[in-house]
Amino acid sequence: MNLLSIQSHVAYGHVGNAAAAFPLQRLGAEVWPVHTVQFSNHTGYGAWRGQVFSADLVSDVVTGIEERGVLGACDGVLSGYMGDAAIGEAILAAVAKAKTANPRAQYCCDPVIGDVGRGIFVRPGIPEFMRERAIKSADVITPNQFELEYLSGAETRTLQAALQAVESVHRAGPKTILVTSLHVEDTPKDCVDLLVSGSDGKHRLRTPLLDISVNGAGDAIAALFFFHLLKTNSSAEALSNAASSIFGLMKRTKEAGSREILLIAAQEEFVNPSQRFRANRI
DSSP, rough: EEEEEEEEEEESSSSSSSHHHHHHHHOOEEEEEEEEEEEOOOOGGGGEEEOOOOOHHHHHHHHHHHHHGGGGGEEEEEEEOSSOOOOHHHHHHHHHHHHHHHHEEEEEOOOEEEEEEEOOOSSSSSSHHIIIIIHHHOOOEOOHHHHHHHTSOOOOOHHHHHHHHHHHHTTTTTTEEEEEEOOOOTTTTTTEEEEEEETTTTEEEEEOOOOOOOOHHHHHHHHHHHHHHHHHSSHHHHHHHHHHHHHHHHHHHHHHTTTOOOEEETTTTHHSSSSSOOEOOO
């Protein structure tokens, strides 16, 4: 499997491509990473160095890959944090090139906009780009609950409301939607739900809620889910595999008291999760 991954990158720690590429490689995928930013570390530290790359640079790198004549072997494009809306347009152009070369290629967009408790944390113009452009071009999207509400324009306090919001976003284009974190009225306080809707129906998966706050888990689960979806063609199986791996990763990270996800130390979780969670049909 060959995946073109266009998202942010950090030298220290694991977010963006630094969180997505290695798990995919550990599972056997060939990853072609294109960075939208190069930072010293993720912005959660409050201080960082580096820069957001231009849309022209992103396009230039993709053109170079195209000139190698390999885009026909690209099975999918994955995107995450975009930096600015112009980079988003460069990503959609890359998706168009990949799909022209291989009509079976799929596009997975992690619509990074914000989060519950933090609100919108990306640059102006990006939320609108995600809602009006990106998700309409995506085959797969992986929003969190806050992003699902933004994209659908509806609150999701109940499971039924969340399902209606998912259906609303489906109508915009994406065939498969993974909601990576969901707390509704019937979610126990010590648990977190994940919800997926795809060609094989709607499924919910519940895991214990770990008392940990680190960056990069969302980037990793989007990559893992996309990989397993392409491999199995089952959104339920992809959810089970991805969620089990991420839970194991986060548990190891919590036990170590690390501020960065232990992507390398816990790499066995990607191929053989220590605890399996199953998705249940709704």
